[in-house]
Amino acid sequence: MAASPASNGSVSGSDDVRPLFCQIYCRLKSELLEDPAFDFTDDAREWIEKMLDYNVPGGKLNRGLSVVDSYKLLKEGKELSEEELFLSCVLGWCIEWLQAYFLVLDDIMDNSHTRRGQPCWFRIPKVGLIAANDGIILRNHIPRMLQRHFKGKPYYVDLLDLFNEVEFQTACGQMLDLITTHEGETDLSKYKLPVYKRIVQYKTAYYSFYLPVACALLMSGENLDQFVDVKNILIEMGTYFQVQDDYLDCFGDPKFIGKIGTDIEDFKCSWLVVQAMERASESEKKILYENYGKNDPACVAKVKAIYNDLDLQKVFTDYENASYTQLISSIEAQPSQAVQAVL
Template sequence: MGEAEMLDYNVPRGKLNRGLAIVETYRLLKEGDELSEEEIFLACVLGWCNEWLQACLLILDDIMDNSHTRRGQLCWYKLPEVGLHAINDGVLIKCHIHRIIKRYFRGKPFYENLMELCDEVGLQTSLGQMLDLIVTHEGEKDLSNYTMAVYRRIVQYKTSYYSFYLPVACALLLAGENLDDFIDVKNILVEMGIYFQVQDDYLDCFGDPKVMGKIGTDIEDYKCSWLVVQALERANDNQRRVLYENYGKSDSVSVAKVKNIYEELNLQDVFFKYGLASYEHLISSIEAQPNAAVREVLEWFLRKIHCRQK
């Protein structure tokens, strides 16, 4: 397949929440000001850059996780005519992001900060992926390595920065703000990312693949997921033995045994209680923000996340 077909297959078929978040955040930050066509266009350009980054990361992540489906279709690398050529496709998408930013933002006062932001978030996400792989390898030797502290560290780097902080930071730069003035906002967005990933881990196990658009494989892939961490914290000796013997195996019997332990430990109820507590904590943190526009931005993000849990 050519480059156009590759981009069409991988970039625009998701919910586009990350890209739309940049446009919506910028609109909220500029509330009261009439946005010019150029301002709207540039916000959309950055939105698409975020979606291209998402596509790049998903292509590579699916290969590393040996995933089968994504967004209701076969993973890109699973297509017979693509295979491991998908690795180069992912790298190519990442390179295009820099070209797009140079084309449309060179000469803007925030250009250097924007490039540094994108590079830094790209590095953080790659480090998160590396940590995920290292921890998974260690977990195969000893499942007790999976702790909440380790889980939070993986998620912060692998998910929170690019999915939550990056869209808001891009919009702040577009609005002429200094990112150093919004460290508290960054911390809230990191917590939102963890809240989001916990939901994702729950849905990987208990969600409907037809609704999710993918088949969950966290158990088979030996992932340090929120569910297995919670199970290890609560399991008795017999339940822990079952987890050690069956977690990370791809046969349906082993997967069923792990899910049965999750149900015995009532992790579905644990998840909903966690979600309520996290939501209330985030609401409290958001209400403490002095900037009304920033509060509205964070509330918009939280609504997007919280509706997944209902």
């Protein structure tokens, strides 16, 4: 089924699309709640609508909006048609659906308490482990949306391949995170920078940074094989982002970051503990071994005290400045101004 116009008239690349983006969420949700592949009962429709509203649109929407912004930049100032704007928003929402799917299941695996400033979905009364199936439903909504709105497009199969590959990479990154945590519980010294970077690149960077730009490139008629350098830059950006996230998990204010950090309690292979293990004395390492991964405020406080003694806040600032400089240099080396603008 061809996409219908998102609004009247053509849309300038400088317009704020967030309100329209949110309107399109409502349309996509309505379509999924009337999907002819399933004979919905009233209870099923009510459950899925509640589940979608709780998990999909509540974040910053940066990943989804990045598709629209990237596509506009690749058009190099040309006005977007109604269909182009609508389809770029649909792809953006497909990524937001993917994000919701990952987070619903990740929160169960991590036994987390809050997400985006509210209780995790599986902690809602009467939800519990039904959330695992809800995650599967979220994942299966994505090909339904792609089929409905992109099946006649020349890049349709490429989109399916892209989403399947990135989902596989992210799931493998999650696996690395989980099994590395088990190894870390046995021997904290296994938490090293190369191990950390591998987890981050696969668990976060591909779907958060590469996928939105790759979607925009496919919509523009480009072959992704020609943009390997762009992919590498985006993966480095994703690593930079995750280091920031790890830092904020410990040092950020939950009121502003929307969640209570639990990396220390969860024995996570966090950038902070990797840096601490590289710099700690034997006595400090002993304290980390004895207290890291314990769900006890006193133990968490001792780990944070080591982080402060090692001045990891300054280590982070130095890393942040060096990474920013390197990323800017790599971006400026790209031959296409449109691609530079996207990055």
